[in-house]
Structures are given as structure tokens and as C-alpha cells.
Amino acid sequence: MTRGVQDDLRAWLAANAPTGTLAFADRVAWHRKLFDAGLIGLTWPIEFGGQEREPASQAHLLSELALIDAPAFVNQAGLEIAGPSIMQFGTPEQQARYLRPILTGEELWCQLYSEPEAGSDLASLRCRAQRDGDDFIVSGQKVWTSEAGWSDYGVLLARTDPDAPKHKGISCFILDMRSSGVEIRPLTQITGSEHFSEVFLTDVRVPAINLIGPLNAGWSVAMSALAFERAGNSLARIVRYQTAWRKLCRVAGQIAFEGRPLIEHASMREKLGLAWAEIETQRLTALRLLEMLDAKEELGSLPSMHKLSYSEFERRFADLAQELLGPWGLLAEGYEYADLMVGTSSGEPGAWPHEAMWARAVTIFAGTSEIQRNIIADRELALPREPRI
Amino acid sequence: MSTGFRLTSEQSMLREALRELCATESTAAHVLEVWQEQRPFDEGLWQALATNGWLGLCSDEAYGGAGMGIVELSLLAEELGRTAAAAPVLPSLIAGLVLRESGATSELSASIVDGSTRIALGLSRDGLDFRAPLLERAGGRLNGQAAFVAWAETAHQCLLPMDGETLVCVPRNLFSTRPRETMDLGLPLADVLLHEADERGLMCLNFSRTRLFDLSAVAAAAEMLGSMQRCLELSLDYARVRKQFGRAIGTFQSVRHMCADMATEIENTKSVVRAAASALSEASTSAYAHYAKLQANRAARIVWTNALQVHAGIGFTWEHELHLHIKRLMSLQGLFGTQAGLSDEVFRFARSA
Numbered sequence: 001m002t003r004g005v006q007d008d009l010r011a012w013l014a015a016n017a018p019t020g021t022l023a024f025a026d027r028v029a030w031h032r033k034l035f036d037a038g039l040i041g042l043t044w045p046i047e048f049g050g051q052e053r054e055p056a057s058q059a060h061l062l063s064e065l066a067l068i069d070a071p072a073f074v075n076q077a078g079l080e081i082a083g084p085s086i087m088q089f090g091t092p093e094q095q096a097r098y099l100r101p102i103l104t105g106e107e108l109w110c111q112l113y114s115e116p117e118a119g120s121d122l123a124s125l126r127c128r129a130q131r132d133g134d135d136f137i138v139s140g141q142k143v144w145t146s147e148a149g150w151s152d153y154g155v156l157l158a159r160t161d162p163d164a165p166k167h168k169g170i171s172c173f174i175l176d177m178r179s180s181g182v183e184i185r186p187l188t189q190i191t192g193s194e195h196f197s198e199v200f201l202t203d204v205r206v207p208a209i210n211l212i213g214p215l216n217a218g219w220s221v222a223m224s225a226l227a228f229e230r231a232g233n234s235l236a237r238i239v240r241y242q243t244a245w246r247k248l249c250r251v252a253g254q255i256a257f258e259g260r261p262l263i264e265h266a267s268m269r270e271k272l273g274l275a276w277a278e279i280e281t282q283r284l285t286a287l288r289l290l291e292m293l294d295a296k297e298e299l300g301s302l303p304s305m306h307k308l309s310y311s312e313f314e315r316r317f318a319d320l321a322q323e324l325l326g327p328w329g330l331l332a333e334g335y336e337y338a339d340l341m342v343g344t345s346s347g348e349p350g351a352w353p354h355e356a357m358w359a360r361a362v363t364i365f366a367g368t369s370e371i372q373r374n375i376i377a378d379r380e381l382a383l384p385r386e387p388r389i
Numbered sequence: 390m391s392t393g394f395r396l397t398s399e400q401s402m403l404r405e406a407l408r409e410l411c412a413t414e415s416t417a418a419h420v421l422e423v424w425q426e427q428r429p430f431d432e433g434l435w436q437a438l439a440t441n442g443w444l445g446l447c448s449d450e451a452y453g454g455a456g457m458g459i460v461e462l463s464l465l466a467e468e469l470g471r472t473a474a475a476a477p478v479l480p481s482l483i484a485g486l487v488l489r490e491s492g493a494t495s496e497l498s499a500s501i502v503d504g505s506t507r508i509a510l511g512l513s514r515d516g517l518d519f520r521a522p523l524l525e526r527a528g529g530r531l532n533g534q535a536a537f538v539a540w541a542e543t544a545h546q547c548l549l550p551m552d553g554e555t556l557v558c559v560p561r562n563l564f565s566t567r568p569r570e571t572m573d574l575g576l577p578l579a580d581v582l583l584h585e586a587d588e589r590g591l592m593c594l595n596f597s598r599t600r601l602f603d604l605s606a607v608a609a610a611a612e613m614l615g616s617m618q619r620c621l622e623l624s625l626d627y628a629r630v631r632k633q634f635g636r637a638i639g640t641f642q643s644v645r646h647m648c649a650d651m652a653t654e655i656e657n658t659k660s661v662v663r664a665a666a667s668a669l670s671e672a673s674t675s676a677y678a679h680y681a682k683l684q685a686n687r688a689a690r691i692v693w694t695n696a697l698q699v700h701a702g703i704g705f706t707w708e709h710e711l712h713l714h715i716k717r718l719m720s721l722q723g724l725f726g727t728q729a730g731l732s733d734e735v736f737r738f739a740r741s742a
Contacts (some may be wrong), residue, residue: 270738306656387640
């Protein structure tokens with residue numbers, strides 16, 4: 001991003017970005033404002049309503065939002081999974097029908113991949129889709145579906161050929177979340193909020209024209225969208241660590257311990273200094289990846305290494321805040337120091353204990369740390385494979 | 390500003406040539422021989438580097454040098470690190486860069502280029518504090534010391550900070566040394582002691598002490614990067630051939646994951662070392678140098694621990710190459726900035742930024 005573009009963006013954000021905790025409807029309104037300002041779909045092709053800018057442009061926009069602790073846009077599953085899948089594999093009719101409302105936020109999407117028995121081993125998913133005339137009849141159970149309750153559509157992975165090898169019998173569908181037979185049960189998560197749900201599908205009719213890509217090619221459709229999720233999304237997350245680091249320092253400057261501010265204790269400074277250097281190291285790897293993306297270079301397993309690295313760091317950093325703040329780090333609300341409120345990795349504001357809990361999610365979602373290490377060992381290091389069961 | 394993540398084709402060629410040279414002149418067997426025979430340093434490698442012009446990498450072209458900077462120097466450090474090279478190359482090359490950047494017109498540059506003069510760098514009074522003064526000047530005499538100086542005994546000159554903006558070049562006859570015994574026989578350390586040294590006629594250079602430290606820290610981090618890459622290669626080779634329970638140990642997830650963690654920290658180190666070298670080629674000093682050394686220190690602990698664990702018993706033997714790297718990584722971790730010192734500097738910088 002050039003300096004001039006960055007200055008314009010910062011000025012616009014300063015005038016328009018909302019502050020504080022937003023209700024979901026307000027976050028959708030904020031999304032619309034971003035869209036109207038031409039800030040949604042920066043990397044999408046012009047023919048699909050985007051601006052066809054380089055991959056890094058989106059990462060830089062998100063990091064500008066992170067810098068001022070502004071809410072990110074909504075419809076992440078639409079913009080990062082459904083949209084790219086439909087652009088790459090969808091029919092012209094699907095592209096004409098679904099892409100624009102994804103950008104505007106008028107239609108919200110969720111991702112229906114994981115199942116109770118298919119987490120890290122996603123390809124073993126059991127949700128069935130059987131052909132019936134012009135439709136498929138879908139039955140099964142999905143889980144960890146973020147924003148399911150708000151969503152109009154879901155990107156669904158279901159088994160269409162139970163006799164084929166597990167990666168080759170899966171298809172990808174557009175599911176109307178208001179179809180008869182779709183039941184959503186919110187899950188209360190460790191933080192106490194209801195961010196994700198279980199989704200039960202019982203004899204749901206899905207028109208065959210809702211198939212994304214060829215029949216039984218759902219695995220490659222799903223995997224191609226994951227590439228960007230690992231490579232392009234980290235910069236803003238890392239900038240949020242920097243924002244949190246500064247807040248941690250400010251609050252540690254206000255809390256007294258042994259007659260002087262906590263921040264003046266040598267042990268505190270060493271740990272915070274180390275954490276800052278680690279954040280900068282993560283940020284530099286993020287920039288390196290974006291530079292490679294822009295140059296259309298082969299990324300290899302670097303996205304997996306990066307995801308492994310920053311997610312493990314996020315957890316250590318949240319633990320560090322707990323260690324340094326002691327009892328103050330326990331307060332979920334009702335605190336006298338404003339900086340005990342941090343923007344959590346969920347994009348919703350919260351307090352340090354929320355941050356400590358949320359930091360546990362990032363080493364699990366989008367491929368656990370263990371799955372990333374497997375990918376690195378297989379693809380980057382070319383170690384002999386584990387015996388497969 | 391260039392990010393430095395991607396090498397230019399010239400830089401890639403330079404690295405290839407170095408790798409080739411080190412692969413023949415600095416093999417593990419060769420380095421082990423230097424250790425075994427307790428030679429002061431690897432003269433064969435030194436000569437080969439001199440003959441091929443590498444010792445003049447950063448020196449002024451007027452004196453036969455190649456006029457390159459810290460980016461190329463850090464690539465050379467990386468390649469030397471890969472072979473755990475046992476030669477006093479980096480301090481002399483940094484000195485060559487210092488002489489060129491400070492505009493010194495001295496035959497010293499030419500003698501660095503042809504390999505006839507070796508220079509050591511005295512950066513700290515105690516090995517930990519890189520800001521406190523090392524020397525006292527009184528009545529035309531210099532007194533003081535630099536601790537844990539790499540390659541001091543075989544050096545012909547030692548470059549020391551007189552104050553924040555001036556370096557003084559002291560010839561070998563004006564300082565004595567106190568050797569420090571360590572386990573890394575390929576990177577000898579000694580304290581440099583000045584007692585009533587006559588400062589008349591000594592060459593002084595107008596050069597920031599902070600920059601000298603940053604350059605040294607990045608060179609050390611780059612050498613560590615190369616050494617870590619070699620640790621990973623050795624571990625992967627071993628994990629592919631060593632069989633237990635009827636299969637290669639590289640098929641066991643516990644072993645695979647240790648290797649994946651090594652690779653991840655090596656890539657992070659590469660990001661920050663490249664960025665730091667690039668930053669220092671455009672600015673006098675950079676916080677990136679501190680980040681690079683801190684990351685290299687952190688990564689090194691993970692890499693040497695995991696590499697030794699993958700190799701198990703065989704890695705615990707003198708014959709195997711691995712210990713050369715483990716000891717080199719330990720040495721460099723303790724030199725040119727430690728966790729306690731650097732993290733406090735980083736903290737103050739980040740707070741004020």
C-alpha cells in the first residue's frame with residue numbers, strides 16, 4: 001500500500017470506524033459502509049464486483065482495522081470460502097446469483113465442513129447426499145459452524161459416493177439455511193458466548209444446480225479455499241497482538257506492585273521485550289508471505305509453518321498476560337482500568353481472560369498445530385509418511 | 390525500502406559459489422580435524438577464501454575489495470554457519486565494511502582483502518553490556534578491556550569503541566590476551582587487555598558503536614541460521630535411514646513434529662535475518678538487528694535440542710558432525726547480545742515507538 005493510499009484510508013477510518021462492542025446488526029451495517037467505500041472484495045476480480053488488487057491489499061486493509069482496534073467485516077465464510085469457491089468452480093448462474101450479495105453483506109454465509117466424527121480427519125466426513133431427480137437429499141450432522149444462526153447460506157461438504165476412496169466421494173454444495181430439515185443448535189463455548197453451533201440436517205432437499213464444481217470433486221474445491229486462509233489472513237491478527245501488547249504495557253504502568261508500577265519490574269520488561277521481538281518476527285514472516293503471494297511464487301509449506309508459529313505464539317502471549325497481570329488478568333468485567341479491555345482474536349472486544357480462552361481456538365481451527373506439523377513433515381521436509389489407516 | 394526477503398539473482402549466485410567452496414574446503418571431516426589437532430584455525434579455508442576474493446567482500450574496491458554490504462556479508466555468514474567453519478572470517482569482514490563505510494584510506498583494507506591481516510572486534514567490557522565504556526584515556530595512554538572477544542589471539546589488530554562514535558584500531562603488540570576455554574574449538578574466545586597502551590599513531594575511525602554492534606549481531610544471527618539449517622538437514626537424513634520397530638523413525642509423528650518445529654523456527658529466523666540485513670543496508674541502526682538475534686537465540690535452543698533428540702545416542706558422540714553445530718550455536722547464543730540484554734533494549738524501543 002502506498003503512503004498516500006494509507007493516509008486516505010486512515011483518514012476515512014478515523015471518521016467512520018465504530019468503537020466499542022457492537023451488536024451483530026451494527027457489525028453488518030459497518031460491513032455495508034466498508035463495501036460502499038470500496039473496501040470489500042479488494043482482491044476479487046472486477047467481473048465479480050471486486051477491485052482486482054494484489055493479494056496483499058486485503059491484508060493491509062485488515063491490519064489497518066486491527067491497528068485502531070476496529071471491528072473486522074462480517075461474512076468471513078462468504079468472502080473467504082464460499083466466494084472464492086464459487087468464483088473458481090461455480091457455474092455462471094451461481095456466480096451471477098451469489099457473489100454480489102456476499103460482498104455487500106446482504107446474504108451471510110457459514111461453513112458446513114466439520115462433523116462430530118470428522119475434525120482433523122475431515123475427509124472421513126459422513127454426511128450423505130443422495131441423488132433424487134433434480135435434487136439431492138442430504139442427511140447428517142455438522143459442528144463448530146460459526147455464525148450459523150445469522151447465515152442465509154452454507155457451503156456444505158457431503159458424501160456423494162460412499163464406495164469411492166474417502167477423498168474422492170465428497171461433493172460441495174450451496175445449502176439454503178432456511179430449507180426444511182435444517183436445525184441449528186447453538187453451542188455455548190468456553191468463553192460463555194454462542195459463537196458457533198451444531199447443525200442437524202434431516203432429509204434436506206438441495207437442488208442439483210447447487211453443486212459447486214463437479215460431482216465428487218468437493219475435496220479439491222474445499223482445499224483450494226484453505227490456501228488463502230492460511231497465507232493471507234495473519235497480518236491483521238499479528239497487528240492485533242501489537243495493539244494488545246501496548247494495552248498490556250499501559251495497564252501494567254498503572255497497577256502498582258511493591259511501591260512502583262508493575263511495568264518497572266525487570267522480569268516484566270524482559271518478558272515483554274521478548275514478546276515484542278516475537279511479534280515482529282511473526283509480522284515479518286507474514287509480510288514475506290504476502291510478497292510471495294503478490295509475486296505469484298510457490299508458497300510451499302510456509303503458510304503452514306506461519307500458522308503453526310503465530311498461533312502457538314498467540315497462546316504463549318495470552319499466558320504471559322495472565323502471568324503478568326495476576327488477579328487483574330482474571331477480571332471479565334467491572335474493571336477500573338480501561339486497558340484491561342482488549343480486542344480479542346475473535347474480533348469482538350473482551351477482557352484478558354477472554355483473550356486467554358480465545359487464544360486456545362487458534363491452535364485448533366483451520367488445521368490444528370499437529371495437522372500443520374504433519375503437512376510440513378510431508379510436503380516441506382519430505383519425511384517418509386506415517387502408515388495410513 | 391527493500392524487504393530483503395527475496396535474493397537478487399546476483400545474491401543467489403554469490404551464495405551458490407560460496408556453498409560450493411565451503412562444500413569442498415570446509416567439510417565436516419575437515420572441521421573435525423581442525424578441532425582434533427587443536428589448530429588455531431582452518432588455514433586451508435582461510436587461504437581458499439582469500440584466493441577467491443571472499444575476504445574482500447565488503448572492502449573498498451580501491452583496495453581490491455568487492456564493495457558489498459551487510460546483506461552479502463550475512464549470506465556469507467549463513468554459508469559458513471552451514472559447515473561450522475572454523476576460521477576468523479566474519480570479524481575481519483565486518484572490519485572491512487567498517488573501514489569502507491568510515492571512508493578510511495588505509496592499507497589495512499588491502500591487507501584484509503589479501504588475507505594477511507586478521508582483525509578482531511572488542512564490543513563489550515564484560516560480554517553482556519554493549520553500551521558501557523571499555524577504554525579509559527589518560528595522558529595519552531589507553532587502559533581497559535574487551536571480554537570474550539572472538540578470534541582475539543590470532544588477530545593482528547583489534548577494533549574497539551573509544552566512545553559512542555569512534556572506534557580505535559589497536560595492533561597486536563599493544564594488547565595482551567587472556568584466553569577463555571570453551572567447548573567450541575572452532576570459535577576461540579579471549580579477553581583483550583590494554584594496559585598503558587600508547588595511543589599515539591593509532592588509527593581512529595568515525596563509526597557508530599551501535600552500528601558495529603548491530604552488524605555483528607546480524608552476522609551472528611545469519612551464521613546461526615546456516616548452522617540451524619544444517620542441524621535440520623542432518624536430522625532429516627538420519628530420520629529417513631534410522632529404523633526402529635521395523636520402520637524409519639521419520640515415520641513416527643513425534644519425530645516428524647520435532648523436525649517440523651525446527652523448520653518453522655528456521656523460516657522465522659530467515660524472515661527476520663533477511664529483513665534486518667536489508668534494514669541495516671539502508672539505515673545506520675535498526676531494531677530489526679535485535680529482533681534477529683533474539684529470534685536466532687530462541688530458535689537455536691529449539692533446533693539444537695530437537696536435533697540432538699532426533700539423533701539420540703549417535704548425536705552424543707564426538708565423531709558425529711552434529712556437536713560442532715550444537716557448540717557453535719551455544720557459543721553464538723551467548724555472544725553479540727543475550728536474551729536479558731536485548732529484550733530490555735527491545736522493550737524500551739517498543740515502548741517509545
